[in-house]
Amino acid sequence: MNQRLLLVLFLLLASSSLWAQQSYYFPNTGTFDSRVPSPEQFLGYPIGTHYTRHDQIVAYFKELERTSNGKAHVQVIGKSYEERPQIILTITAPENYSNLEKIRQKHLTVTDPAQPNLTKADPVIVLLGYSVHGAETSGGEAALLTAYYLVANQSAETAQYLKESVILIDPAQNPDGRDRAANWHNMYKSFPPVSDPADLEHLQGFPGGRVNHYFTDLNRDWLSAEQIESKNRVDFSHQWYPNVHIDFHEMGTNSTYYFEPTPAGHQSPLLPQSSYDFNATLAKYHAEALDKIGSLYFTKESFDNLSPIYGSTYPDFYGAVGVTFEQGSSRGLVQESTSGPVTFPFTIRNHLVTGLATLKGALAEKENLFKLQKDFFKSAVTQGKANPAKAFVFGDSRDVSLTNKLLSLVLRHRLKVYTLNADVTADGKKFEKGKAYVVPAEQPFFRIVHSLFEETPKLKDSTFYDNTSWSVVHAYGIQQAKLNSVPSLGQAVTAVPTVQGGVAGGKAQLAYLLNWSEYNASRALYSLLSQGVLVKTSLKPFTSQTATGPQKFSYGSLVIPVAGQKISSDSLYRAVEEASRRSNLTFATTSTGFSLEGIDLGSNNILPVRKPEVALVTGATSGLAEAGQVWFLLNEHLQLPVSKLDPQSLERVSLDRYQVLVLPNGTYREWSKPTVDALKAWVSRGGTLITFRTASEWAISQGFAKERVFVDSSATRRNASVTRVDYATRAETEAPRRINGGIFQADIDITNPIAFGLNDRKIFFTKTGNTILLPSKDKYATVAKYLPSSYISGYVSRENVAKINSTASILVGQLGQGKVVLFAEDPTYRHYWHGTNRLFLNALFYGNLIQLQSAFLGAAEE
Numbered sequence: 005m006n007q008r009l010l011l012v013l014f015l016l017l018a019s020s021s022l023w024a025q026q027s028y029y030f031p032n033t034g035t036f037d038s039r040v041p042s043p044e045q046f047l048g049y050p051i052g053t054h055y056t057r058h059d060q061i062v063a064y065f066k067e068l069e070r071t072s073n074g075k076a077h078v079q080v081i082g083k084s085y086e087e088r089p090q091i092i093l094t095i096t097a098p099e100n101y102s103n104l105e106k107i108r109q110k111h112l113t114v115t116d117p118a119q120p121n122l123t124k125a126d127p128v129i130v131l132l133g134y135s136v137h138g139a140e141t142s143g144g145e146a147a148l149l150t151a152y153y154l155v156a157n158q159s160a161e162t163a164q165y166l167k168e169s170v171i172l173i174d175p176a177q178n179p180d181g182r183d184r185a186a187n188w189h190n191m192y193k194s195f196p197p198v199s200d201p202a203d204l205e206h207l208q209g210f211p212g213g214r215v216n217h218y219f220t221d222l223n224r225d226w227l228s229a230e231q232i233e234s235k236n237r238v239d240f241s242h243q244w245y246p247n248v249h250i251d252f253h254e255m256g257t258n259s260t261y262y263f264e265p266t267p268a269g270h271q272s273p274l275l276p277q278s279s280y281d282f283n284a285t286l287a288k289y290h291a292e293a294l295d296k297i298g299s300l301y302f303t304k305e306s307f308d309n310l311s312p313i314y315g316s317t318y319p320d321f322y323g324a325v326g327v328t329f330e331q332g333s334s335r336g337l338v339q340e341s342t343s344g345p346v347t348f349p350f351t352i353r354n355h356l357v358t359g360l361a362t363l364k365g366a367l368a369e370k371e372n373l374f375k376l377q378k379d380f381f382k383s384a385v386t387q388g389k390a391n392p393a394k395a396f397v398f399g400d401s402r403d404v405s406l407t408n409k410l411l412s413l414v415l416r417h418r419l420k421v422y423t424l425n426a427d428v429t430a431d432g433k434k435f436e437k438g439k440a441y442v443v444p445a446e447q448p449f450f451r452i453v454h455s456l457f458e459e460t461p462k463l464k465d466s467t468f469y470d471n472t473s474w475s476v477v478h479a480y481g482i483q484q485a486k487l488n489s490v491p492s493l494g495q496a497v498t499a500v501p502t503v504q505g506g507v508a509g510g511k512a513q514l515a516y517l518l519n520w521s522e523y524n525a526s527r528a529l530y531s532l533l534s535q536g537v538l539v540k541t542s543l544k545p546f547t548s549q550t551a552t553g554p555q556k557f558s559y560g561s562l563v564i565p566v567a568g569q570k571i572s573s574d575s576l577y578r579a580v581e582e583a584s585r586r587s588n589l590t591f592a593t594t595s596t597g598f599s600l601e602g603i604d605l606g607s608n609n610i611l612p613v614r615k616p617e618v619a620l621v622t623g624a625t626s627g628l629a630e631a632g633q634v635w636f637l638l639n640e641h642l643q644l645p646v647s648k649l650d651p652q653s654l655e656r657v658s659l660d661r662y663q664v665l666v667l668p669n670g671t672y673r674e675w676s677k678p679t680v681d682a683l684k685a686w687v688s689r690g691g692t693l694i695t696f697r698t699a700s701e702w703a704i705s706q707g708f709a710k711e712r713v714f715v716d717s718s719a720t721r722r723n724a725s726v727t728r729v730d731y732a733t734r735a736e737t738e739a740p741r742r743i744n745g746g747i748f749q750a751d752i753d754i755t756n757p758i759a760f761g762l763n764d765r766k767i768f769f770t771k772t773g774n775t776i777l778l779p780s781k782d783k784y785a786t787v788a789k790y791l792p793s794s795y796i797s798g799y800v801s802r803e804n805v806a807k808i809n810s811t812a813s814i815l816v817g818q819l820g821q822g823k824v825v826l827f828a829e830d831p832t833y834r835h836y837w838h839g840t841n842r843l844f845l846n847a848l849f850y851g852n853l854i855q856l857q858s859a860f861l862g863a864a865e866e
Contacts, residue, residue, distance in 0.1 A: 029149055029353055033157060040071045040156035043148040051145050052349030053337070054193075055186035058088050058179045061144055065093045065151065065175065072155045074098030075166060082236030085217035088179035090236050095154045095173065097166040100127055107170065114245060114323065114374070115448050117382040122374040128366045131172040131246040132359050133237075136223045136315050138181020139213035140254035141189070142331055142348065146355035147175035153360065165363050168370065172244065177237060177315070178215075178222050185213025189336050197337035199345050201257070205336040210624040211632075218639075219622075219632025220835065223251075226318040227311075227455060227474055229416055230636075230835035241319065242418050247373040248286070248366045249319035249326045252355050254333035257341045261301040261354050262330035263290045264309065264316075272310035273461045274451045275320055276383055280309070282325045282369075282376055289365035290329075293357040299350075300343075311474050312455050321451045323380035325373065329358055381448040388450030393486035396457040397428060399440030400483040402558075402763055404503060405523035405588070406838055410480045411441055412500045414456065420447045423494030430485035440483075441497060444490050457484070459747070459797035473747045473798035478768040481839020505584030509551025509593035511577045512566055515605055517548060517592040520560035520761040523838060526845045528587035529562060530642040533615035535579040538569050541850060543609040543757070546602030550592040554600055560760025560850065563610050564591075586643070616692075616848045619647045619662040626651055626670030630696055633832035634666055637841055655679040659686040664848050669697035669773065669830060680706055688820025692851040694844065697775045700815075700826040704777075709817025709824045711785075714776035714807065745772045746798030746805075750813045752788040757850035758814060758825065758843055759787060768796065769813050769829045770837055777812040777828045782857045787814035788843075814843065816854055823851045 026036070029051070036042070044050045046064050056064075068076040072095075079092045100107060107127055113119040132150065134143030151173055154162060165171070176182045185208060192205035200206075211219055216233055225234040241249075255262065265283040287303060294301050307328055312318045319326040331354050333339075334346045366373065399407045414421050424440040443453055454461075456476045477484050505528075507516065518525055520541070532539050540563040547556045569576050580591055597605035618638060622631035631648070638644040649657055651670070655678060659665065665686070675683075687693050687708065695703045704711050752759045752767045759767075767788065779786045789812050795805045817824040825847040831840040 028349065029356060030153060030157075033153070034159040036156040037158055040152070041067060042152055042156070051149060052347070052352055055141055055189045056145060056148065057186055058144075058176050058183050061148060061175050062089055062091055064148060065091060068093065068151055068155050074101060076151065076155050077101060081240045082232065084179045084233055086180045088183070090179060090233060091175070092240060093151055093173040093175065095151065095166065095171040096127065096169065097163075100167070100170060104170070108244060111244065114377045115381050117378070117385055117448065121378045124371050126374070128169045128248070128370045128373055129172070129244050129246040130169055130363060130366050131174065131241070131244070131249045131319075132252070132362070133174040133177050133250065133315060134252045134355075135175075135182050136177035136251065137214045137221070137253060138176075138178040138183070138216070139185040139208060139335075140252070140333060141182065141185050141213070142254060142333065142351035142355055143252040144176050144182055145348075145352045146252065146359060147173055149352065149356050150359045151175075153356075165367065168367050169363060170244075171363065172246065174237070178233060180217045181213040181215055184211075188213065193337055199338045199340045201339055203336070206339050208335075211628055215628065215632065218636040219628045220636070221629065223315050224313050224834060226315055227313045228476060228834060228836035229413060235416065238318075238416055241322070245322050245377070246319060246324050247377060248362060249316065249324045250359065250362050251314070251316035251326065251328050252359070253328060253330045254351070255330045257332055257335060257339050257346055258343070259330070259332040260343070261294060261299055261332065261358075262307065262328070263287060263301065263303060263358065264307075264327050265304055266307050266309035267304055270308050270310055272317075272320075274387075274454055276380060278376055279320055279323075279325065279380065282373070283327060285369060285372070286325060286327060286362065286365045289361040289368070290358050293361035294354065297353065297357060299354050312452060313474050321455065322449070323377035325376070327362070329355065331355055384448050384450045385446055388445040388447055388453065391445040391450070391454070393458065393488070394445050395487040395490045396443045396445070396453070396477070396484065397424065397430060397435050397440055397487055397491070398477060398482060398484035399424070399435060400763070401436055401439040402519070402521040403482055403523055404439075406480055406482045407439075407441075408500050408503065409523070409838065410477070410482065411497065413476070414441070414443060415497065415500065417449065417452050417456070419443055419449050419453055419456075421497045423497060425492035425494040428487070428491050430487055433483050433485055435483065435485070438494075442487075442491060442493055444493075457486070460799070473745045473770055475747060475797050476836065478747050478796065479770070479833075479837040479839055481762070481767065481842070483764075503588045505586075505588045505590055507577070507580055507584060507591045507593060511573070512593035513595040514566055514597060515594055516564040516580050517550065517555070517557060517594060518562040518589060519557050520562065521558045521763060522587075522589055522761075523842055524587040524589055525562065525761065526842070526849065527642055528583040528589055529613065529849060530615075530644055531583040531586045532562075532564065532579060533613065535582065536570060537564060537576060537579050539564050539613045540610045541613050541760075541853070542603065543611065543853070544603050544607075546604070547600040548592070548594045548605070549596055549600055550594050552592065555592055556601075558761065558763070559755060560757065560846070563605055565605070611853055613849055614663060614852065616644075616664045617647075617662045618644060618664045618666065618848060619649050619659070620666045620668075621651050621654065621670075622648050622668070623651045625672065625674065627668035627696070627830075629834070630668035630830050630832065633830070633835055634668065634844075636835055637832055637844070642845070651675070655682065659683070659691065662691065663852070664692045664694065667693065667695045667699035667703070669699055672699065672702045684708065684819065687822035687824060690821040690852065692823045692825065692847065694825045694827070694847050694851070696827050696830050697773050700777065700828060701775055703824060703826060708819055709815065709826060711780055711815050711817060711826065712778040714778055714811060716807065743771055743774055743800055743804050745770060746800035747771075747796040748790055748794040748808055748813075749796050750788045750790045750794065752814070756784075756787045756816075757853050758816065758846050760846050760850060761842060768839055770833045771800075771808065771829050772833070773829075775828050776807055777815055777826060779810075779812045780815050784856050785816050786812050787816055789813065816851075816856065818856050823854055825851050
C-alpha cells in the first residue's frame with residue numbers, strides 16, 4: 005500500500021460514515037444491533053485515527069454493559085499505582101451470566117484430578133489480555149472493537165460464541181504505560197500523518213509506555229508478582245483458570261505477525277507435550293483468519309515459551325493454552341517499514357481477527373481443551389510424586405519478614421502449603437515447628453512448585469532472549485531446603501499469619517534494641533531516622549539482658565539510647581512504637597548497657613547511623629528497569645522519597661544535599677570532565693556512590709575506585725584462528741556468549757556492613773550481564789566473591805561460568821572521606837531478589853561506616 009492509498013484510508017476513516025470503518029474491520033459479518041454504540045459513535049473518532057486513553061476505554065466498556073442487554077459486565081479487579089482502574093469485561097450469553105458463579109465454581113473443579121471432567125454443555129473460558137506493554141497500543145484499540153463485535157453483532161455464529169463460552173477481556177494490563185504511550189502519539193501526530201520513522205511521533209521519550217509506573221516490565225512479573233498490577237491480574241486468573249489465554253503484543257515495525265507454536269527448544273520440559281501441541285491446533289484458526297485478510301505472519305522461529313514469568317506462559321502452568329500474539333507495530337498512525345507503510349488500523353485489524361479466530365477455535369476444540377486441562381493436573385500430581393524432592397521447607401525465626409513474604413507468594417499462586425508439625429533438620433539447617441512451612445511436591449500445581457523451589461530443568465538450547473533463572477526461592481535469601489520425604493504436616497495454611505509489632509517491656513529506661521537479621525528492620529530504621537531519632541548500629545554482635553530475658557543481637561542491630569536524644573523520652577517511645585507498627589517488628593528494651601556477651605552498649609563499635617538523603621540517576625542513558633527497581637524498593641519498602649536525577653542535567657545539580665547517589669546499569673561516558681570531577685569531589689567529601697553492573701565498570705575506569713574489570717583475552721586468541729561456521733547457525737553460535745540470566749553462589753563476608761543481617765556466608769546472585777569484577781587487592785574490600793564452582797541454575801554457557809568463578813560480586817572502594825560500593829550485578833533484580841536488595845539497603849545506611857585497609861592504617865598512625 006503506497007502513501008497515497010494510506011492517506012485515502014485515513015480520510016475515509018476520519019471523515020466518512022460508520023460504514024467505512026465497519027467495512028474495513030468487519031467485512032461481510034452481518035448486521036449490528038443499533039442500540040449498541042460502536043466505539044466510533046461513543047468516542048467521536050474512528051478507531052485507528054487517534055489513540056484512546058484508558059479512561060475512555062473504561063467508559064466505553066461501561067456503556068457496553070449498559071446497552072448490551074445482559075451480555076457484557078464490567079468488573080474492577082484493582083488499581084494501578086497511578087490510580088487507573090484495572091478492569092475485566094465479561095461477555096457471555098445472559099443466561100450464562102445469571103448462572104456465572106455456578107459456572108465458575110464448576111470450572112474450578114478441573115484442578116482436582118478426582119473430580120469428573122467438564123462436558124460439551126459447559127462453557128469454555130477464554131481470556132484475551134491486551135497491552136501488558138503499554139507502548140504496544142494496537143491491543144487496546146482491538147479490545148474495543150472485539151468487545152463491540154461480540155456484544156452488537158447479530159450473526160448466529162456470534163450468538164453461539166456467547167452461548168458456549170465465557171469471554172474475559174482485559175483491555176489494558178498496563179493502564180499507566182498505555183496512557184503514557186497514547187498521550188505521546190496523540191501529542192505528536194500530524195495532519196496528514198507522517199510515516200518517517202525519525203518523526204517524534206514514532207520515538208517515545210523516556211521512560212516510554214512499555215513499562216508501568218515503576219519502570220517495570222509487567223510481562224516478566226507473573227511469577228514473582230511484585231507489582232500491584234501483577235498481583236491483581238494473577239489473583240483474577242485464579243478465579244477462573246481459563247482454557248485459552250491470549251497475550252497481545254507488538255514488535256518491531258519491520259516484522260509481520262507472530263503467533264505460536266514456538267521453537268521446540270524453547271519449550272519447558274516441565275510441561276506435557278500436549279500443551280504445546282495444542283498451540284499448533286489453535287494456530288490453524290489464526291492462520292485462516294490472517295490468510296483471509298491477506299496479512300503475512302510467521303511461527304516457530306523465535307520467542308521463549310518455557311518460563312511462567314510471562315503472561316502467555318504462566319497460564320500454561322495451570323493447564324491453559326497460552327498464546328503470544330506479536331504484531332509489527334506502527335508506533336504511531338503510520339510508519340514506513342521494509343515491506344511498505346504500516347498503519348495503525350492495519351495493526352488493530354490483525355489483532356481483532358486473531359482474537360475472534362481464537363474464540364472460533366476454542367469453541368470448535370472445547371472438549372479437547374477440557375481434556376487437556378484435566379489431564380494436565382492429573383499428570384502434574386504424577387510428576388510431583390516422582391520428583392526426587394518430595395517436599396520443600398522454608399522459614400527462619402530470625403527473619404519472619406521474608407519468611408512471610410515468601411509464604412504470601414506461595415499462597416498467591418494457590419499452592420498447597422502447611423505448617424511444620426515438628427522440628428526438621430535438613431542441609432545442616434534447623435527448621436522449627438510453627439516457624440517454618442512445607443510445600444509438598446505431590447499436588448496439582450506441582451509445576452509452579454518446581455518453578456519456585458527447584459533449579460531450572462536442563463535444556464540444550466541457550467538462545468533465549470531473557471533471564472532463564474526463575475527459581476524464586478534462591479532470590480529470597482532465607483533458610484530453605486529440599487526434603488527426600490514429606491515431614492509431619494501441621495495445618496493447611498490459607499493466609500499469612502498476622503504479625504504485629506510492639507515494644508516488649510514498654511518504655512525503656514536505657515535503650516531500645518532491634519535485631520538487624522529481620523528484613524523489615526531497615527524499614528524500622530528509616531522510620532526512626534525520619535522522626536529525628538538518634539539511632540546507632542552495632543558493628544559486632546552482642547547478647548543483652550532485655551526486659552523479656554537474654555537476647556542475642558547480630559551484626560548491624562539497632563541501638564536506640566534514651567539519653568542524648570533531641571526529643572523527650574515520651575516522644576522517643578512513641579517514635580519507636582510507630583517504627584514497630586510500620587515494620588511489624590518487636591523492639592526489645594534494656595535497663596543496662598553491660599552485655600552478657602560481646603560488646604557493651606557504650607562500645608566504640610556502636611556507631612550513629614545518618615539519615616540518608618538518596619538521589620537516583622535515571623534517564624534515557626541509565627538502566628530503566630534498575631532505576632525503577634531502586635525507586636520501588638525505596639518507596640514501597642522504606643517509604644523513602646528518593647530524588648530522581650536526569651543524567652543529562654546532573655552537572656547543574658548541587659549534590660551536597662545528598663548522602664547517597666545510585667548509578668544503575670547504563671552509559672555515563674557522555675558526562676563531561678567537570679561533571680565527573682564534581683562527582684568525585686562529592687564522594688571525597690563523604691558521599692556514598694553505589695553502582696550496578698556497567699556503571700561499576702565506568703566508575704572504575706574514571707578512577708572512583710582502584711579496582712579492576714575482567715578482560716576476556718580469549719577473544720584475541722579466537723581471532724588468531726577463526727573457525728568457519730555456517731551462516732544459518734549464527735544465532736545458535738553467538739547466543740551462548742551472552743549471559744542472559746543465571747543463578748550463581750558467592751561467599752559473602754557477613755561481618756562487613758554491606759552484609760549485615762545475613763546469617764549464612766553463602767548467598768545467591770542473579771547474573772544478567774557481562775560485567776565481571778576482579779577481587780580487590782585490599783584484603784577487606786571484596787565483600788562477596790563467587791565460589792570456585794559458583795553456578796547454580798539457568799542457561800549459561802560453560803565458557804561464561806568459568807569466567808565468573810572466583811571473581812568479585814561486590815567491591816567497596818574509598819575515595820577521600822567517601823565510599824564507592826560496586827555491584828557486579830543488579831542487587832534489586834526485578835523487585836524480588838530480596839536476598840541481595842537488602843545488601844543494597846545496607847549500603848545506603850552503613851556504606852559510610854566501612855573502613856578499608858588504607859583508612860585503618862592511616863587511623864592507627866594518627
